[in-house]
Amino acid sequence: MIKLVFCxxxxxxxxxxxxxxxxxxxxxxxxxxxxxxxxxxxxYVQSHTIDGPANDGVRASRGSAEPYDGITEVWFDDLAGMxxxxxxxxxxxxxxxxxxxxxxxxxxxxxxxxxxxxxxx
Numbered sequence: 766m767i768k769l770v771f772c773x774x775x776x777x778x779x780x781x782x783x784x785x786x787x788x789x790x791x792x793x794x795x796x797x798x799x800x801x802x803x804x805x806x807x808x809y810v811q812s813h814t815i816d817g818p819a820n821d822g823v824r825a826s827r828g829s830a831e832p833y834d835g836i837t838e839v840w841f842d843d844l845a846g847m848x849x850x851x852x853x854x855x856x857x858x859x860x861x862x863x864x865x866x867x868x869x870x871x872x873x874x875x876x877x878x879x880x881x882x883x884x885x886x
Contacts, residue, residue, distance in 0.1 A: 766807075767844055767879055771837040774874040784834055785813045787869045795865055802858040805847055808840040833875070844879075 775784035788811060796809055813835045814820070824832060841847045866872065 766882065767841045767847065768882060769837075769839040769841070769847075770878055770880055771839075772833040772876040773835045773837060774871040775834045776869050776871055779869060781814070781816065781834055784869055788835065789813070792865055792869065796862065799858040799861065802852070802854040805841055806839050807842065808838070810838045812836045812838070 773788070775781060779787070793809075793811060800806060800809075814832050820832065824830075
């Protein structure tokens with residue numbers, strides 16, 4: 766199983782609350798509505814960053830940078846299957862997702878990469 770991980774930074778014109786609300790209530794349903802055109806996507810999950818002292822403490826304990834505003838994870842069966850659809854519908858779905866992302870994400874400050882999971886426990 767291959768997983769696409771997208772560490773998301775919001776459009777700087779949005780508050781974190783506005784960003785997370787849009788991402789969950791607008792972009793999430795858009796992804797769901799396009800799933801039939803992107804059947805190679807097995808699972809889609811949004812993880813929204815929590816503000817507050819607990820998160821600040823965890824970050825400070827490791828000396829890490831400011832957190833991303835959230836993370837998207839998308840699972841695929843394998844690398845070959847990621848682009849296997851090749852249909853016009855899949856290309857249009859991908860175009861619609863990117864167009865929407867440009868409105869609420871700071872794409873240049875975000876990070877996207879592919880991973881393979883190794884479950885430890």
